[in-house]
Amino acid sequence: MIEVRELTKRYGKVRAVDGLSFRVEPGRVTGFLGPNGAGKSTTIRAMVGLDRPTSGEVLVDGKRYEDLPRPLTTVGALLDARAVHGGRSVRGHLAGLARSNRLPARRVDELLETVGLASVADKRAKGLSLGMSQRLGIAAALLGDPQTLLLDEPVNGLDPEGVKWVRDLVKRVAGEGRAVLISSHLMSEMALTADHLVVIGRGRLLADTPAHDFITGNSRSYVLIRTPEPERMRDLLAARGVQVDHGPDGSLEAVGTDQKTVGTLAAESRIALYEVTTTTASLEDAFMQFTADSVEYRAEQGAAR
Amino acid sequence: MSSLNAAVDFEWSKVRTVRSMVWSLVLCVALSLALAVVTGAVVRRQYADEPAPSSFDPVSAGFSGLRLGMIGLVVFGVLAVTSEYSTGTIRSSLAAVPRRGVFYAAKMLTGGLAAGAVSCVAVLTSFFLAQATMGEESVSLTDDGVPAALVGAVLFTTLLCLFSMGVAALLRSSVLTMGILMPLFFTVSTILTNVPGVGRAAQFLPDQAGGLALYRHAPDGYVLNAWSGLAVLAAWTAAALGAGYLALRRRDA
Ligand SMILES: Nc1ncnc2c1ncn2[C@@H]1O[C@H](COP(=O)(O)OP(=O)(O)OP(=O)(O)O)[C@@H](O)[C@H]1O
Ligand SMILES: [Mg+2]
Numbered sequence: 001m002i003e004v005r006e007l008t009k010r011y012g013k014v015r016a017v018d019g020l021s022f023r024v025e026p027g028r029v030t031g032f033l034g035p036n037g038a039g040k041s042t043t044i045r046a047m048v049g050l051d052r053p054t055s056g057e058v059l060v061d062g063k064r065y066e067d068l069p070r071p072l073t074t075v076g077a078l079l080d081a082r083a084v085h086g087g088r089s090v091r092g093h094l095a096g097l098a099r100s101n102r103l104p105a106r107r108v109d110e111l112l113e114t115v116g117l118a119s120v121a122d123k124r125a126k127g128l129s130l131g132m133s134q135r136l137g138i139a140a141a142l143l144g145d146p147q148t149l150l151l152d153e154p155v156n157g158l159d160p161e162g163v164k165w166v167r168d169l170v171k172r173v174a175g176e177g178r179a180v181l182i183s184s185h186l187m188s189e190m191a192l193t194a195d196h197l198v199v200i201g202r203g204r205l206l207a208d209t210p211a212h213d214f215i216t217g218n219s220r221s222y223v224l225i226r227t228p229e230p231e232r233m234r235d236l237l238a239a240r241g242v243q244v245d246h247g248p249d250g251s252l253e254a255v256g257t258d259q260k261t262v263g264t265l266a267a268e269s270r271i272a273l274y275e276v277t278t279t280t281a282s283l284e285d286a287f288m289q290f291t292a293d294s295v296e297y298r299a300e301q302g303a304a305r
Numbered sequence: 306m307s308s309l310n311a312a313v314d315f316e317w318s319k320v321r322t323v324r325s326m327v328w329s330l331v332l333c334v335a336l337s338l339a340l341a342v343v344t345g346a347v348v349r350r351q352y353a354d355e356p357a358p359s360s361f362d363p364v365s366a367g368f369s370g371l372r373l374g375m376i377g378l379v380v381f382g383v384l385a386v387t388s389e390y391s392t393g394t395i396r397s398s399l400a401a402v403p404r405r406g407v408f409y410a411a412k413m414l415t416g417g418l419a420a421g422a423v424s425c426v427a428v429l430t431s432f433f434l435a436q437a438t439m440g441e442e443s444v445s446l447t448d449d450g451v452p453a454a455l456v457g458a459v460l461f462t463t464l465l466c467l468f469s470m471g472v473a474a475l476l477r478s479s480v481l482t483m484g485i486l487m488p489l490f491f492t493v494s495t496i497l498t499n500v501p502g503v504g505r506a507a508q509f510l511p512d513q514a515g516g517l518a519l520y521r522h523a524p525d526g527y528v529l530n531a532w533s534g535l536a537v538l539a540a541w542t543a544a545a546l547g548a549g550y551l552a553l554r555r556r557d558a
Contacts, residue, residue: 045396045557045558048399048400048403049399049400049403050396050399050400050557050558051557051558052555052556052557065403066403066404068403069308071400071401071403072400072401077400079396079397079400080393080396082392082393083392083393083394083395083396083397084392084393084394084397085319085323085388085389085392085394086392087323087324087325088319088322088323089322092318092322093322093397095318095322096315096318096319096322097315097397097401099311099314099315099318100311100312100314100315100398100401100402101311101401102307102311140397
């Protein structure tokens with residue numbers, strides 16, 4: 001388990017992370033969300049001791065990362081896919097890391113097989129595509145069979161098969177009772193993967209909640225209705241206490257009802273219906289709604305410049 | 306201690322698996338040997354008819370290749386440090402070895418040992434090749450002052466490599482580090498040494514001071530001799546390594 005306590009990191013005048021506290025708990029996938037520049041990568045770098053906190057601390061199983069005797073067996077991190085010497089072979093890179101933590105050399109070949117890089121094991125890293133570099137980074141994170149995985153935008157550049165592989169991997173790992181923190185801008189992917197969400201903006205914690213609660217709490221589901229008699233339909237629904245808004249192209253958006261009710265009501269009143277669709281909330285909508293302030297702020301900043 | 310062992314293993318695997326690093330070491334030996342042979346031949350022709358002046362130092366002349374070959378060692382030391390930053394490897398390295406003192410000690414130890422081993426090869430082979438081609442004027446291994454000069458030469462090039470590594474750890478950029486070290490080693494200090502007035506101070510520059518170890522008998526006009534010169538270089542090296550360590554410990558990776 002990882003515990004971030006009152007973490008603050010300043011780069012000159014920029015407060016990249018500002019009094020941030022949260023936990024990465026075992027047994028679930030924690031999605032780490034925030035707009036560009038929110039401080040996600042900075043937080044993850046601080047977790048593994050790369051960036052020195054301005055104040056606050058990060059504890060891994062109650063210890064500082066630096067005090068872990070063989071850190072790769074406790075925490076595996078994917079920070080930046082290109083954190084590899086281009087002149088070194090794929091296998092050479094992993095073999096070196098294995099040596100540094102006294103991991104068996106056979107683990108390297110096992111992993112190359114697992115992440116699908118066995119065929120390029122002896123190629124130099126600079127010849128790898130973005131997706132392949134990403135796979136190499138994931139292999140490095142998995143090398144020590146760690147109890148905690150930190151993945152900063154792991155699906156960036158991966159092909160659909162790779163994206164699904166990462167999704168299955170993190171779910172399996174969390175299912176085994178390990179802790180996973182994963183950042184991504186792909187909301188649809190996050191919605192499929194994360195059990196819990198930590199959302200930050202401008203370095204501050206905005207939300208730390210179960211994924212389901214976040215979605216239902218920050219976006220609305222509604223029934224979209226198209227009919228030649230929108231006014232009558234609206235009055236009918238409103239009379240039953242249903243909130244109805246006007247959607248685009250003369251459509252109606254009814255909140256707090258369902259298709260069946262709408263259909264029955266329309267039939268009783270002999271109103272023709274062209275379309276009745278339930279629109280469920282997506283993580284993307286929820287996220288956009290939630291971080292609107294943060295994004296607005298940045299857009300203003302950009303315009304002012 | 307075992308964590309230092311593992312970290313040294315890690316560093317050693319980094320040296321072996323990057324071609325540019327291996328090549329810079331090969332370059333060091335190759336340049337030293339090639340120039341040793343050329344110098345030997347030139348000396349032989351020069352002094353074929355007339356005897357060499359008493360100031361002629363066959364040991365120092367034989368090391369003219371080494372003076373150039375040490376570029377390879379400097380490049381090696383600098384790359385061993387700066388390539389971590391230029392490629393971003395430093396992130397995976399420090400995630401694997403988060404104790405920066407251990408990481409730094411392992412890197413310097415590995416670099417120093419590799420430089421020492423390569424220096425031994427370059428110094429001995431270039432000495433023997435130069436003396437073999439020099440003819441009349443050559444000296445042998447057992448002659449007065451020769452063993453000391455050979456040991457001194459190995460210490461000189463090894464320390465110079467470590468000094469460069471310390472500077473590289475401080476500056477983090479290969480362009481910046483090379484841009485400072487190369488002119489310093491190959492032009493500035495030679496020029497300064499020959500400018501009246503500052504000459505006496507210039508002999509305390511790292512390469513000039515340490516370079517006195519390359520002579521069989523210390524040349525005239527120097528305050529320092531081979532051993533005090535090496536001591537001055539060792540002090541420079543300690544300072545550079547210390548500054549490099551402070552930079553690594555304080556700064557973000
Ligand atoms: N090494 C650094 N030096 C100076 N400023 C930095 C540094 N690293 C990050 N920052 C700044 O800190 C802030 C947070 O950056 P960070 O990379 O952590 O954001 P992020 O949430 O990972 O963004 P993204 O979604 O774009 O990856 C940004 O304003 C960034 O410019
Ligand atoms: Mg980032």
